[in-house]
Amino acid sequence: MKQPVSALVLFALCAVLFASQGLHGLQEMASKSADRSQQAASDGPAFSPANELIKPADYREWMFVTSGLGMTYTTPAAANPTPNFTNVYVNPSSYRSFLTTGRWPEKTMFVLEIRASTREGSINKAGNFQTGLVAIEAAVKDQARYPETKWAYFNFGRAGEMKDRVEALPATATCYACHAANTAVDNTFVQFYPTLLEVATRMGTVKPEFAH
Amino acid sequence: MKQPVSALVLFALCAVLFASQGLHGLQEMASKSADRSQQAASDGPAFSPANELIKPADYREWMFVTSGLGMTYTTPAAANPTPNFTNVYVNPSSYRSFLTTGRWPEKTMFVLEIRASTREGSINKAGNFQTGLVAIEAAVKDQARYPETKWAYFNFGRAGEMKDRVEALPATATCYACHAANTAVDNTFVQFYPTLLEVATRMGTVKPEFAH
Numbered sequence: 001m002k003q004p005v006s007a008l009v010l011f012a013l014c015a016v017l018f019a020s021q022g023l024h025g026l027q028e029m030a031s032k033s034a035d036r037s038q039q040a041a042s043d044g045p046a047f048s049p050a051n052e053l054i055k056p057a058d059y060r061e062w063m064f065v066t067s068g069l070g071m072t073y074t075t076p077a078a079a080n081p082t083p084n085f086t087n088v089y090v091n092p093s094s095y096r097s098f099l100t101t102g103r104w105p106e107k108t109m110f111v112l113e114i115r116a117s118t119r120e121g122s123i124n125k126a127g128n129f130q131t132g133l134v135a136i137e138a139a140v141k142d143q144a145r146y147p148e149t150k151w152a153y154f155n156f157g158r159a160g161e162m163k164d165r166v167e168a169l170p171a172t173a174t175c176y177a178c179h180a181a182n183t184a185v186d187n188t189f190v191q192f193y194p195t196l197l198e199v200a201t202r203m204g205t206v207k208p209e210f211a212h
Numbered sequence: 213m214k215q216p217v218s219a220l221v222l223f224a225l226c227a228v229l230f231a232s233q234g235l236h237g238l239q240e241m242a243s244k245s246a247d248r249s250q251q252a253a254s255d256g257p258a259f260s261p262a263n264e265l266i267k268p269a270d271y272r273e274w275m276f277v278t279s280g281l282g283m284t285y286t287t288p289a290a291a292n293p294t295p296n297f298t299n300v301y302v303n304p305s306s307y308r309s310f311l312t313t314g315r316w317p318e319k320t321m322f323v324l325e326i327r328a329s330t331r332e333g334s335i336n337k338a339g340n341f342q343t344g345l346v347a348i349e350a351a352v353k354d355q356a357r358y359p360e361t362k363w364a365y366f367n368f369g370r371a372g373e374m375k376d377r378v379e380a381l382p383a384t385a386t387c388y389a390c391h392a393a394n395t396a397v398d399n400t401f402v403q404f405y406p407t408l409l410e411v412a413t414r415m416g417t418v419k420p421e422f423a424h
Contacts, residue, residue, distance in 0.1 A: 063273060064276030067279035069339050070339030070340065071338070071341055073340050075337045076214070087279065130404070130406050132406060184334075191333065191334045194345075
C-alpha cells in the first residue's frame with residue numbers, strides 16, 4: 001500500500017489519500033441499474049479466478065454509510081481549504097444484517113470513494129462540495145479466503161488509471177494493524193458512522209474501549 | 213419556512229441550517245429494511261389525506277446523491293470549524309430514471325439530511341466527520357398536486373421535535389425562487405452532484421447557463 005505525502009484517510013478503511021484534484025473519471029456512473037431484487041443474493045464481493053477483487057460497477061447504489069471531509073490520523077503540515085471527501089458504502093444485504101444484529105456477516109464489502117472538493121462554484125459562498133473522483137478502495141470480510149486477517153484491504157487506484165480488479169494488499173500494509181487497533185466494531189470505523197453506531201450501541205457490539 | 217441567523221443551505225434544497233449540534237435523534241434507523249423489490253412501485257412521496265407529505269422512514273436506504281460540508285449562499289460572519297454536513301438522497305426509481313434520461317420524473321422526492329459534524333474523536337487529527345441528526349427537509353416534484361410551482365418544499369423540522377408529516381411550505385418561501393433561479397437541472401442543484409452532472413451533461417439536460 002502506497003503511503004505518499006499528504007494524509008492517511010481513516011474513514012472506513014485506512015488508506016492513502018492523494019492531494020491532487022479535479023479528476024472527473026466518473027466511470028462508475030456507466031453502471032447499469034441492476035434490479036435490487038436480483039442483487040440480494042449477490043451484492044457482496046466478487047473475485048476473479050486469480051483471487052482478485054472485482055471493482056463493483058454499481059457501488060454508488062449500495063448503502064451509503066457516511067461521508068467525511070479531510071479526515072486524517074496524522075496532523076497535517078498545513079491547513080487545506082479543499083481536502084477530499086470520503087464517501088463510505090457497504091453492500092446492501094450486509095447493511096441490513098447489521099441493522100438487526102450490529103455485526104458484519106461474512107462477505108461484507110465496504111467501498112471507500114474518495115472525491116475532490118471545492119469551495120467555489122455556482123452560488124456557494126462557504127463550505128465544500130464534492131467534485132471529481134480521486135480514488136476507490138475497499139475492504140472485504142471473508143474468513144475463508146483470508147483466514148489470518150479475516151478482513152482484507154484493496155486499493156483500486158486513482159481515477160484515470162484505476163484497475164478493474166486487484167489483489168488484496170499484503171497483510172503487512174498498515175491498513176490491517178490500524179483497523180484491528182482503532183475500530184469500534186469488527187475492524188470497521190463504526191465510531192464515525194453515526195447511524196450504525198447507534199445500532200451497534202443498542203446491540204452491544206461496540207468494543208468496550210469505544211463504548212460510551 | 214423559518215429563516216434564522218445562521219446559513220442557508222443550498223444543497224439539494226434551499227433550506228434552513230441551524231448551528232446547534234450534538235443531537236442524536238437517530239430515529240430514522242428504526243426503519244425496517246423494506247425489501248427493495250417491493251419498494252420499486254412505491255418508493256416516492258406519500259401524502260396524508262390532508263395533503264401532508266409523510267416523512268419516509270427508510271430514506272437512508274434511498275440513493276445517496278452527495279454530501280457537502282458547511283455549504284451556504286450567504287457569506288458567513290465568522291469561520292465555523294464544525295459546520296453541518298448535508299446528505300442528499302433521492303428515491304431509487306427516480307434516480308434510475310435520471311441515469312437514463314437526465315430528467316426527473318413526476319413523483320421524484322429528494323431528502324436533505326442535515327447532520328452535525330465534529331473534528332475531534334477517536335484517532336481523527338483533522339477534518340470533519342458526521343455526528344447527530346440536526347434536521348430533515350424534502351422536495352417533491354408533483355405537477356398535478358402543485359400545478360403552479362411543479363416542485364414543492366417541505367421542512368420536517370429539527371431532531372427532537374421532528375414532525376412525521378408536514379404540508380408544503382408556501383410558494384412565497386425563498387426555496388421556490390432560489391431553486392427556480394439557481395439550479396442546473398429542473399429545480400435541482402445538479403451542479404453540486406458530480407455523478408448526476410456527468411449524466412445530465414451527456415444527456416443535454418443541463419440548463420444552458422450551467423453547461424460548460
